[in-house]
Amino acid sequence: MRAGAAAIWERVWFRPAHPLCLTATRVIVSLQALWILLSRPDLPDLARWPAEFWVLAGRALPARFGIVGLPVAFEQGLFLVLHAALLAALVGLRPRASCFVSGILLYHFAPFEEAIAGLPHTAFGGLTVPVLALLILSFSGSPRWRGAPSADYRWPFALVQLLFAFSYFFPALAKLRFSGIGWFTAENIRYYALGNVAVTGAPLASWVAERPLVCGAIALGTLALEALSPLVVLSPAAAMAFIPAALAFHIGIVLVIGYFFPSLPLLLLLLDWDAIGRRRDPPPS
């Protein structure tokens, strides 16, 4: 039993992987972070907001992220450094250092958007996986261009994939905990659609709400997709099947309840980069 668990652990985390796994991970999470930051150019401006707005957050929560009343100009300077570090990480310039600086500064800036309300949805801001991924990449070895497959290229890649899969798996656990299996019913989906239509004006909300079979299919599809998501780390085939299913899931959510998933481009992490790399660089015969 113990030997079996050790073998699975070894296979999941330490089977040799092509260096492209790490390079692709670094490029994808850097691009994702840059996309979100360029979509939030006013983030440092939060430093300008008066003290009254911190009445809910208190002092300890912002301080945890280094939000300690630094001058706006200083925050803007850090924001520029963050962009430069992400660009360096993207092109592989001093990758460990640039990934570390990027990860730490993202940890500082990601909560800005919701800090005054106590981070209710910071997990959905699109920067959660990049923060952890960039730091993990800074701990692991830098991949050598066309280097031999190595366990050092596998564990960081698989860990980042798993952290991304958690953004599907944990919501399933949360639904089961707070609502039970009844969350995954046609009736619940119907009322979610009706409840959100006046808030977001989602274009297919009313159409879906009137069709119990469609609501039921959405409920069961949600359960299957979220509950099976950790398989993406165990099986490249499962990961490849997950990508189109998740894409359809997110497009459906936008159309039916009006929730956007800013981490959508991170689905690229689930491509079989190991196989792509090995096809590109076949071993000498």
Place this chain on the structure above:
Amino acid sequence: MVELVRLVSFLAFLALGFRVARLGEGPERRRAVNRLLAYVLVMSGAVGALQWDDWPFTSHTIAVGRARADSRVCATELFGLDAGDREWRLDPYSFTPVYDSILQYWLEQALGRLTEPERGRALAFLLERAEESRRRLAAGGALGHERLLGPAGAPYWLLLPRSPEVPASPYAGLRAYSTCWTVAGGPGRPPTRRLLLEARR
């Protein structure tokens, strides 16, 4: 104290990572990697199972309640007031970097905790921000995620309807209503609406 524990959990992650980064190839590095992997799995598993958020280790809790016909839905609607007292629905990105739904939550939860002078300062600041956004929109500019990237920008996750129309003259005030309805009643029936705040220059 809770925030300190959360900070320590993040610092421990960094410390375990530094240990991996320092070591060259060999069994000691493998043990350090195993410890880092175990830590991330335990931390993530704990916050996921217990729904105890420790961002960036997070439970990803969203839309977890069970919707029912009698579920009550409430929203705080913010309006700018022109010189003629006409109400203009404010775009959800008017207070960027803080999104409309976050500001709604703040207004509902925080306003009552402020003294009158604090409340006056906060609302004056919001009015000024709304006016800055009005000027930008009136000049043909964009707000929030569209300011640099245009339509390619990443919107906030909650896709509230946009309100790009603004008056030509500056806002003279702000008004907010709290509006509630039930899922069964739907938006078609008149919702209950109460004035939450009004601020003027």
